[in-house]
Amino acid sequence: MEKTNQFLTAVARRRSCYALNGQSPLNPAQIEHLVRECVKQVPSAFNSQSARVLVLFHEQHHQFWKLTLDVLRDKIPAGKFAPTQEKIASFDAAFGTLLYFEEWKTVEELQAKFPTYKDNFPLWAYQSNGMLEFMIWTALAQSGVGASLQHYNPLIDEGVQQLFQTPPSWKLIAQMPFGQPYEPPQPKDFLPIDERVRILGKK
Secondary structure, eight states: OHHHHHHHHHHHHOOBOOOEESOOSSOHHHHHHHHHHHHHHOOOGGGOOOEEEEEEEHHHHHHHHHHHHHHHHTTSOGGGOHHHHHHHHHHHTSSEEEEEEEEHHHHHHHHHHOGGGTTHHHHHHHHHHHHHHHHHHHHHHHTTOEEOOBOOTTTTHHHHHHHHTOOTTEEEEEEEEEEEESSOOOOOOOOOGGGTOOOOSOO
């Protein structure tokens, strides 16, 4: 149980951290290794391996959040834009950003090959991507790197494709700014676990 408890401790350490600065306990090469290993090991339906990740540092990181800010500026009335601008500035102040995608061509190929499960393949792709996000997030937290998960897609999809020259078949799923936390995460409330887990057949 010791190793299991170590894993559960790591899971509990993963939290949404919004107060991040432009430093990191891990250097870019270490973050790259972490991301590559998680992408390699994440489960996927039919071993489809459809998850894709862009790792943004330095100029590319700032370009992404400038793009996001510009897109939102066109969508939000000027008088209500200040909170959004402040939030985007906090993400831009981080060390880097991960962009999570699904290679939708792979999903469509599986739908054509296995029509019986056609409606399930998009769901399975999202589930696999969620596992990848969790894996990377937890691994970052274990090394003292804070992160949060954001979803400005689909508003920014076209701009991201143009800015980073991603294939049209890459579907943007989520964005994860990361860096060194300078404030602890907010307290988290939990519902009674007995309302969420039922045990049947226990003797």
